[in-house]
Amino acid sequence: MALLEIDxxxxxxxxxxxxxxxxxxxxxxxxxxxxxxNGAGKTTLxxxxxxxxxxxxxxxxxxxxxxxxxxxxxxxRRGIGRTFQNLRLFPNMTVFDNVSVGAIGRLRLGPFxxxxxxxxxRDRAAEVSERTWRALERTGLAAYAHLLxxxxxxxxxxxxxxxxxxxxxxxxxxxxxxxxxxxDTETAELARFIRSxxxxxxxxxxxxHDMSLVMGICQRVMVLxxxxxxxxxPPEVVQQDxxxxxxxLGTEEAx
Amino acid sequence: xxxxxxxxxxxxxxFGALPAGLSAAGSGYLFRLxxxxxxxxxxxxxxxxxxxxxxxxxxxxxxxxxIGAYTAAILSTRVGLDAGLTIPASGLVSALFGVLIxxxxxRLVSIYFAVATLGLGEMIYxxxxxxxxxxxxxxxxxxxxxxxxxxxxxxxxLGTYFLVAALAALxxxxxxxxxxxxYGNALRALREDDxxxxxxxxxxxxxxIEVFAIATFLxxxxxxxxxxxxxxxxxxxxxxxxxxxxxxxxVVGGLGSIxxxxxxxxxxxxxxxxxxxxxxxxxxxxxxxxFLCILFLPKGLFxxxxxxxxxxxxxxxxxxxxxxVRPLGWR
Amino acid sequence: xxxRFDIFFVQQLINGFxxxxxxxxxxxxxxxxxxxxxxxNFAHGEIYMIGAYAGLLAIVFLAPPWVALLLLVxxxxxxxxxxxxxxxxxxxxxxxxxxxxKSKAMRESTLLSSLAVSIVVRESVEKIFxxxxxxxxxxxxxxxxxxxxxxxxxxxxxxxxILAAAILMFAALQWILTRTDIGLSIRAxxxxxxxxxxxxxxxxxxxxxxxxxxxxxxxxxxxxxxxxQGTIFPAMGFAPGVKAxxxxxxxxLNSIPGAVICAIVLGLAEAVATEFFGQGWADLVAYVFLVxxxxxxxxxxxxxxxxxx
Numbered sequence: 081m082a083l084l085e086i087d088x089x090x091x092x093x094x095x096x097x098x099x100x101x102x103x104x105x106x107x108x109x110x111x112x113x114x115x116x117x118n119g120a121g122k123t124t125l126x127x128x129x130x131x132x133x134x135x136x137x138x139x140x141x142x143x144x145x146x147x148x149x150x151x152x153x154x155x156x157r158r159g160i161g162r163t164f165q166n167l168r169l170f171p172n173m174t175v176f177d178n179v180s181v182g183a184i185g186r187l188r189l190g191p192f193x194x195x196x197x198x199x200x201x202r203d204r205a206a207e208v209s210e211r212t213w214r215a216l217e218r219t220g221l222a223a224y225a226h227l228l229x230x231x232x233x234x235x236x237x238x239x240x241x242x243x244x245x246x247x248x249x250x251x252x253x254x255x256x257x258x259x260x261x262x263x264d265t266e267t268a269e270l271a272r273f274i275r276s277x278x279x280x281x282x283x284x285x286x287x288x289h290d291m292s293l294v295m296g297i298c299q300r301v302m303v304l305x306x307x308x309x310x311x312x313x314p315p316e317v318v319q320q321d322x323x324x325x326x327x328x329l330g331t332e333e334a335x
Numbered sequence: 336x337x338x339x340x341x342x343x344x345x346x347x348x349x350f351g352a353l354p355a356g357l358s359a360a361g362s363g364y365l366f367r368l369x370x371x372x373x374x375x376x377x378x379x380x381x382x383x384x385x386x387x388x389x390x391x392x393x394x395x396x397x398x399x400x401x402i403g404a405y406t407a408a409i410l411s412t413r414v415g416l417d418a419g420l421t422i423p424a425s426g427l428v429s430a431l432f433g434v435l436i437x438x439x440x441x442r443l444v445s446i447y448f449a450v451a452t453l454g455l456g457e458m459i460y461x462x463x464x465x466x467x468x469x470x471x472x473x474x475x476x477x478x479x480x481x482x483x484x485x486x487x488x489x490x491x492x493l494g495t496y497f498l499v500a501a502l503a504a505l506x507x508x509x510x511x512x513x514x515x516x517x518y519g520n521a522l523r524a525l526r527e528d529d530x531x532x533x534x535x536x537x538x539x540x541x542x543x544i545e546v547f548a549i550a551t552f553l554x555x556x557x558x559x560x561x562x563x564x565x566x567x568x569x570x571x572x573x574x575x576x577x578x579x580x581x582x583x584x585x586v587v588g589g590l591g592s593i594x595x596x597x598x599x600x601x602x603x604x605x606x607x608x609x610x611x612x613x614x615x616x617x618x619x620x621x622x623x624x625x626f627l628c629i630l631f632l633p634k635g636l637f638x639x640x641x642x643x644x645x646x647x648x649x650x651x652x653x654x655x656x657x658x659x660v661r662p663l664g665w666r
Numbered sequence: 667x668x669x670r671f672d673i674f675f676v677q678q679l680i681n682g683f684x685x686x687x688x689x690x691x692x693x694x695x696x697x698x699x700x701x702x703x704x705x706x707n708f709a710h711g712e713i714y715m716i717g718a719y720a721g722l723l724a725i726v727f728l729a730p731p732w733v734a735l736l737l738l739v740x741x742x743x744x745x746x747x748x749x750x751x752x753x754x755x756x757x758x759x760x761x762x763x764x765x766x767x768k769s770k771a772m773r774e775s776t777l778l779s780s781l782a783v784s785i786v787v788r789e790s791v792e793k794i795f796x797x798x799x800x801x802x803x804x805x806x807x808x809x810x811x812x813x814x815x816x817x818x819x820x821x822x823x824x825x826x827x828i829l830a831a832a833i834l835m836f837a838a839l840q841w842i843l844t845r846t847d848i849g850l851s852i853r854a855x856x857x858x859x860x861x862x863x864x865x866x867x868x869x870x871x872x873x874x875x876x877x878x879x880x881x882x883x884x885x886x887x888x889x890x891x892x893x894x895q896g897t898i899f900p901a902m903g904f905a906p907g908v909k910a911x912x913x914x915x916x917x918x919l920n921s922i923p924g925a926v927i928c929a930i931v932l933g934l935a936e937a938v939a940t941e942f943f944g945q946g947w948a949d950l951v952a953y954v955f956l957v958x959x960x961x962x963x964x965x966x967x968x969x970x971x972x973x974x975x
Contacts, residue, residue: 392777439957439961440957440960440961443960443961446706446777447915447960449777450706450911450915450956450960451956451957451960451961453908454912454952454953454956454957454960455953455957457908457949457953458950458953458954458957461946461947461949461950461953462950464946465944465946465947465950472946575904579781579785582778583782586778616789616793618785618789619785619786619789619790619793621785622782622783622784622785622786622789623782623786625778625781625782625785626753626754626779626782626783626786629775629778629779629782630757630779
């Protein structure tokens with residue numbers, strides 16, 4: 081059964097149709113890419129999935145249940161973890177604290193438990209700590225745990241975003257343009273990392289502008305152009321698709 | 336070991352050295368000054384929780400302080416309720432108003448939230464001023480009985496001091512525990528980027544309402560203490576200028592820092608008192624200190640970033656942290 | 667035609683209208699500054715107060731003719747506006763990238779710094795002149811109290827003067843904004859500060875010009891109202907400042923006509939509330955409007971919309 085189903089989603093902004101009747105599905109355990117030229121509607125679709133923008137029509141289902149219209153935090157608790165395209169870290173908090181926020185969201189720590197330090201609060205706190213360290217170790221950030229996020233080297237910040245999303249305990253990880261601003265070596269390292277996460281059984285949706293990363297690691301690629309889905313196939317097939325070449329490379333040359 | 340020392344030192348000063356010194360001086364004025372400073376410590380701590388930790392700039396905090404003071408005043412003069420009951424009741428009434436106000440306004444983004452709290456604070460002030468049949472308007476309410484909770488006579492300067500100090504210490508523990516726990520991390524995440532925090536699974540609006548309720552509860556307690564220790568309440572004590580005074584304490588002390596809130600409160604109460612000789616310059620001093628602070632010490636005396644490490648290392652797991660957990664521990 | 671009550675009521679509405687115009691005079695400068703910098707200038711009420719005190723000093727020491735008086739006050743307003751900008755806003759415009767221009771911390775720093783400056787200014791004036799009301803010399807104040815009767819209704823010459831001043835200022839501002847170079851750059855910076863910088867607008871100079879214009883108008887409003895009311899005091903800026911702010915919020919934040927209309931609506935509503943509930947409770951009206959607008963009309967009543975929730 082599909083983990084995430086996008087069912088005829090349309091999103092309009094005034095007269096502009098940013099996402100036009102897009103459908104698609106991601107099965108448990110898949111690594112899927114979502115690409116498209118600038119302004120194709122990738123980010124809007126992304127925001128619809130994560131609950132930041134309600135769709136004008138259509139429905140998104142996660143694990144068989146509709147999630148359209150739910151608040152972002154509820155969607156996150158259902159198991160969709162996300163990163164942000166333009167790095168939205170909590171700069172005045174340490175790396176550890178940044179990641180712990182992801183774990184806290186999942187574990188529901190209330191004020192009175194923290195105040196009275198009840199048994200459950202202690203257990204949950206221990207679990208937050210545990211999860212946080214696991215996410216930090218998984219992303220290789222454990223050594224930076226005490227550093228302020230603002231002082232982290234740029235390349236590492238991408239991993240901090242991912243660590244924070246991992247700490248929410250997602251079933252589906254949605255990455256928004258993780259390769260933006262990285263050089264070739266760093267992109268290759270990131271590709272290896274994403275692939276290793278996938279190898280551990282995590283379902284991943286990779287939203288990217290950069291073709292090479294997606295083509296290199298994804299099992300399947302969806303292509304958006306002007307709000308419509310124009311292809312949905314394995315990378316080698318998409319690369320040959322004349323429609324994709326026209327839409328994607330055409331605008332790329334024009335740009 | 337060090338982690339236990341700092342709070343021990345705070346408590347030793349608060350309950351040992353300070354009252355001993357004040358008693359030795361035998362001055363009612365100094366006792367009164369200590370009480371007022373501690374009451375403002377509670378207010379600054381509660382605002383620190385909203386503004387410094389959770390990042391919600393509020394310009395109407397004095398209104399909740401006023402609601403607490405009037406609740407205590409009315410319950411003790413009209414209903415004849417014991418101070419042991421009026422104090423928690425003031426906290427609850429204030430928190431109730433806090434929640435009522437938070438429900439519609441929490442969706443507003445920073446600056447609009449600030450302005451909405453200014454408006455609501457002034458609304459409460461206007462109500463206190465004009466609802467003469469209930470609050471006696473600009474005359475204020477006098478003859479509020481001193482502190483005799485449950486038959487214990489604490490109306491002497493020393494007794495009053497101990498009760499105020501005990502409640503201030505309690506407020507300190509509450510705010511410290513909340514701020515330096517994972518719950519506090521969730522609140523800090525709201526301050527840094529609430530949209531992102533929401534994407535990480537935090538119920539942003541609910542958290543904001545919770546923290547507002549807790550802070551207004553503490554402000555209400557501070558109000559009740561003010562009413563009982565002063566014996567007289569008057570709407571002018573809970574105006575916009577008072578909100579700004581509390582805000583200035585937090586800004587000067589450093590947003591997000593608990594020692595900062597205390598030092599800020601002490602500084603802005605005691606310094607103008609010390610300057611009394613050159614005339615009534617309290618508010619001028621507040622404005623000037625705040626301005627210089629924003630300009631030259633944007634993080635305040637103990638702003639979050641510097642304070643983060645300091646506070647953690649000093650106070651870290653002091654109040655019952657579990658040593659079994661790793662270095663960053665149970666916070 | 668009217669019975670007694672109606673005449674009284676209409677008279678109250680006229681008074682409310684002129685109070686609304688007072689708020690409008692303050693709101694014009696306020697909205698101008700907000701629209702450009704996207705920051706709340708808490709010290710605008712103090713500029714208004716400075717205008718009144720500058721006028722009083724001029725009257726006492728120079729007894730100038732009317733036009734000279736207004737020009738002097740205008741100059742005082744411009745000078746203090748520029749000084750305010752230097753002290754409370756300039757230090758926070760060090761960073762010019764998009765992130766800092768939009769950041770919450772920036773806006774809140776200037777909110778706090780302008781608040782702090784407003785406290786310092788108000789208290790300093792209080793130290794110098796005393797907290798009490800100061801009477802404007804009769805020779806000038808009386809000119810604002812000449813009754814002018816319109817049938818059974820009466821208006822004071824001051825009310826007409828305030829109306830004229832409001833119209834004049836509004837027209838002058840429209841002229842500056844649409845017909846002059848500096849107005850063009852003000853509009854450019856208001857629309858997109860970063861873009862304006864890229865196309866060669868001197869943002870710094872534009873911001874100063876905005877403060878100069880907005881504060882000059884605020885100061886003139888201060889002396890006019892001081893003259894009309896006959897007394898001035900250091901805290902006189904607070905109430906009109908808050909109400910101008912409410913009008914600005916209701917009007918949609920960056921719409922000057924919207925702010926003016928809402929200021930008048932506010933004045934009328936206060937007059938009606940005073941009529942039914944008394945002066946004290948009428949102060950509640952502005953705050954109720956403010957909170958209701960913020961909660962239910964997040965883009966203001968006339969706003970094209972700026973994100974607020």
